[in-house]
Amino acid sequence: MTQRTGRIRKWSVSALAAIALLSGAVGCGSDDDGDDAASSTTTSGTEAPDSGGEGTLIRVPQDHDTIQAAVDAASEGSVVLVDAGTYEEAVDVTTPDITIRGVDRNEVILDGGFELENGIRVLDTDGVVVENMTARNYLSNGFFWTGSDRFRGSYLTAYRNGDYGIYAFDAYHGQFDNSYGGGSPDAGFYVGQCYSCDVVIDNVIAEYNGLGYSGTNSGGDLYIINSTFRNNRAGIVPNSGSYELCYPGRSNTIVGNIVHDNNMLDGPGIDVSLIAQGNGILLAGSINNVVERNLVFNHDRTGIAAVPFPEEDASDVPPPESDLEIPCDEIDPPSGDEEIELVLWNATGNRFVGNVIESSGLADMASATLAFTEDDLVTAELNNCFSGNTFTSTAPVDLELLAPCDGEGNGGDFTDGELNLGVLIADLPPTPDKDSYKTTPEPPAQETMPGDVEAPHVHFEAPEKPDVDAITVPAKPSP
Amino acid sequence: MRALRTRTAALALALVAGGFAGCSSDDGGGGASAGGTVDGDVVAVTAPAGPPSGAEGPSRHVGPQGRVGQFVVHCTYSHSGAHDPIVHPGHEGRSHLHDFYGATEVDSHSVVDSLLGEETTCDKSPDTASYWQPTLYDHGEIVEPTAIDAYYRAAPGVSPTEVVPFPLGIALIAGDQTASEPQPGEAVGWACGSRTVLHEEPPECPASAPLHLILTFQDCWDGEHLGSADHQSHAAYSADGTCPSTHPVHLPQLTVSVAFPISGDGHDLSLASGNVYSAHGDFLNAWDPDGLRREVEQCIHRDVVCDLASNRGEEPLFTG
Structure with missing residues (x-):
């Protein structure tokens, strides 16, 4: 049923080096407590139904x-x-x-x-x-x-x-x-292989992980809000790949988070996190996401960026746009008998609005891709848009003028100051010992659950859809 | 949590029977059909040699993970040696060189009793089984492998709840070590990274998706013998979800993916057993029986993904 429209390509290994953004070389940043994220969690549910064993x-x-x-x-x-x-x-x-x-x-x-x-x-x-x-x-x-x-x-x-x-x-x-x-080599929080997920991540803290948040092939009513991602190798990294089902990752809503100092060098990290190193919010081949009103600062590479994820041992090619709204369990998996040399999962159709980004080593905001043939998308064609953000640098330069979310771009040159992913790979951080997670910092005591611990079970049906529009840019935490 | 250590072969066999009876209690399928053969106190270890079973080879799961229930064990390379406790038990040095994963103390004298509860290189501590394959050479130099991922799933078309855990001590060999030409079927093959398309010969792989040897073991058992004189006759492959009447017990389909740090061109690869067509692999089950049963019941029977193996933890991407 799925029409395969993606291209099958064979690229040199050296060319693939392009995904990584240049690694800086600073240690972990501030260690504030970050407990100032709003606690706005809501649930929808009812008392346990009157069926066997309820209330026990x-x-x-x-x-x-x-x-x-x-x-x-x-x-x-x-x-x-x-x-x-x-x-x-x-x-x-x-x-x-x-x-x-x-x-x-x-x-x-x-x-x-x-x-x-x-x-x-x-x-x-x-x-x-x-x-x-x-x-x-x-x-x-x-x-x-x-x-x-x-x-x-x-x-x-x-x-x-x-x-x-x-x-x-x-x-x-x-x-x-x-x-x-x-302290996890992969991610502190992960939601994978679901569309439309109907999942809310609210008021959480992720630190000292390879990735603060990772989600492969997930999205659709997936909200990451009011949370803190700090001192990971990279902060929030939705991504895509055909080694699991339900690709690509898409339609996440990332709003009101504090994302800072995700440059950890001496802690755990799977290989993908090394490539993502030093970035705050990194959309790695994930599409059609909304990134709004986040506070992002102190990153060796970029604060917020949309970059491609090349998959050299792909099992399938990206589905056509007409398939993106099909729920995961209704998608026919590929036959698997097709030899696919490489798939480039581009980060396209993402919306970046009203974020406050500062102190990024390479660029506060970036949109980038790899283009090796005339058929490949170039940055100007990614359809990522940027408006109303507070920043000092972008790649390409003047990104809000080139690709605004409301109205036409100024027709400027997307190659001016664009990230050259092909030359940024050479500085990957050293691979950590696989046991390094075992010695990550022990967290201080965390806020315990309010209320009566003997309260009855409350039937959980679904998260309440958050009022995203009411979320404002969070205040900067005290150093 | 650890299995009881058994002191004698007879005790080990009783454990097999007990384990089997336990895990078949809730399925009423494959277990019941073979129950009569294992309810006795003594189970024959070795079946007489017969025509090789499963010559057609397995039907395999291909494409992305996540569509069927599975658990995956990741085991780093342990050691190499001229050991083969299945084919040449007790005869040190008679075997060609093998690379071992899982139980760390495996040699030619290893038996289940000596492996149970011992150290393992696997990330699931109850997995003290041993996995091995002939050592790979490149231009005559030994290639030290990286690790294996061992996928445990119901074979395609098999009802997940009919699958019973591997009996303790069962010995399986995938592939033909005597082959000098491409082997029929897909019990063995070569691939890049997590791709599931098999090649008869090692393909040229990119650095981010290096060379893998893919081995798929038999998923049908005669319900009686832990091994056989030809190391094949006690087990067979299912076809269209059905086991042959001679081997009615559905086991997990074990697929082992061996990662080698080989990419790019210019390689001249061979195996300790011969040329690259002689690829094969061995599995000697010494899982803690309770641990294995738990994973089979929770992951395969429930048809949920308990683990994933992916390129996310592969050799560093893009460093070639």
């Missing part, structure tokens, strides 16, 4: 020695309330519509001891809410929902985990709020 309060360790045993004993509507303590468990959740809650976010600690894989893993199970606890030292992920809809993770702390901190894959209608993800 199961305590750990009073009723069951382990969280796993309590979760297994729970039924729809149950609350598993975990007392203070350290739990050396990898919990699999297959009971729908339950809440797993800690009595104190900083005192209820799941610890993988660098032996176990995931703190809490929710598998093909809808309506699971996890609140008010910490997961650390897991080989893979702190908190992980896969194939599980109607999910919520609130007041969670995840740090020193080997892949992601807080992670949703092929999961819809979800929310991460008031949470912390730190």
Whole structure:
């Protein structure tokens, strides 16, 4: 059904070096607490339905020695309330519509001891809410929902985990709020393979990760708002690739975030994060995103940029625009028997408005691509637009005049001051030791969940759509 | 969490039977059909040699991940040696050189008991199985591999809930080490990066998607033997989601992707077993049985993606 219109290309390896932006060489920046992001999380839901087991309060360790045993004993509507303590468990959740809650976010600690894989893993199970606890030292992920809809993770702390901190894959209608993800080689927060996701990430903090936020092939009613991304290798990096389904990443809304000092050199980072190093908000092959009213500062390369992601071992080519609104699960996957040499996922159709960007080593704002043949898009054709931002430098120069979001551009030269991606690659930062995540900073005590910890489970149906228009550029945090 | 260590072969076999019975309890499919053969106290280790099974080779999952349930184990390179505990057990040096992943102490004398609970190079600690393939040479020089990704999935067309965990101690070999010409089917093949299109010979790969050897193991078992004299007869490949009546038990389809730091042109590649057509790989299951059962039930039976392997963690992009 999908008409393949992308081009199959074969490029030299050296040419591919072009993706990286020039790496600067400064260490981590400020270590402010960043707790000034507005807490505007909302949820929509109802009290647990009157069906078997609702309202059951199961305590750990009073009723069951382990969280796993309590979760297994729970039924729809149950609350598993975990007392203070350290739990050396990898919990699999297959009971729908339950809440797993800690009595104190900083005192209820799941610890993988660098032996176990995931703190809490929710598998093909809808309506699971996890609140008010910490997961650390897991080989893979702190908190992980896969194939599980109607999910919520609130007041969670995840740090020193080997892949992601807080992670949703092929999961819809979800929310991460008031949470912390730190010290992961991949991303502190990740939402992948969903369209239209219907996911809200609100008032979270990501630091000391390879990427603060990453999302491959995700978007559509996906909001990243009111959050802080600092001291990662790169801040917010939606991206695309055909090694997973649902490409390209598209239609994310990134508003009201504080993104700063994402230049970490001495911490964990998968290879892709090294390429993204030193950028605040980097749309890497993700399209049709809205980036508005963010405060972005202190980056070695760019504050906000749209760049391509070349995939040399691609499984498929970009779908035609007419397929972009098709939900993931209705897309026929490719046959896989086609040898595709390389696909260039361009970052196109992105809207950058009202952001405040300062102190960027290369450019406060950039739009860039690679063009090796006459058929390839050039920067002027990317259809990214820029208006009403506060900045001092752009690449190409005068980007707001060249590509405004309202009205025609001035017809100027997009090659004037354009990033030369082809020469920027040579300065990749050193590859970190794969175990470097194990020694990342321990976060200070985080705000614990307000309210009665014995409150009943509240059925979670979907996140409330945020009032994005009401979000203003956040104030700069105190140094 | 760790498996009990067994001291004797008989105990190990009992474990196999127990593990199998346990994991088949909720499926009523492939497990039930073979249950009679493993309910006994003793399970034969070695089946008589017979005509090679699965000559047609596997049907494989191709294209992007994310469409079927899977779990993936990433195991870094452990060591090399002239060991082959499946084909030449107890005969040090009789084998050609192999590269090993998973259990770290594997040699010619290794048996399941000696692997269970030991150190592993895999990122799932219950995976103390051993994976190996013949050492790759480039212009006569040894090429040290990087790592493997081991994908565990229901084979195409197989109902996920019919899949039972590999029995403890089962030995599988994908590919034909004696081949000097292209092997039929797609049990073995070469590819670049995470591409799934197979080549009979190593293709020229870009640095960001270096050379991989792709091995797909048998996913049907006779329900009785952990090995066989020809190392093939106890297992077979499914076709159109169906196992042959002689091998009715659905196992996970294990696909191992071996990464080599080989890209660009100018290579003269061969294997310790012969030319590049002799590619093959071995799997000796010494997973902690509880750990393996958990992943099979949670990920394959539920048809969810528990792990992904991607080019995101590959060799550094664009450094060539």
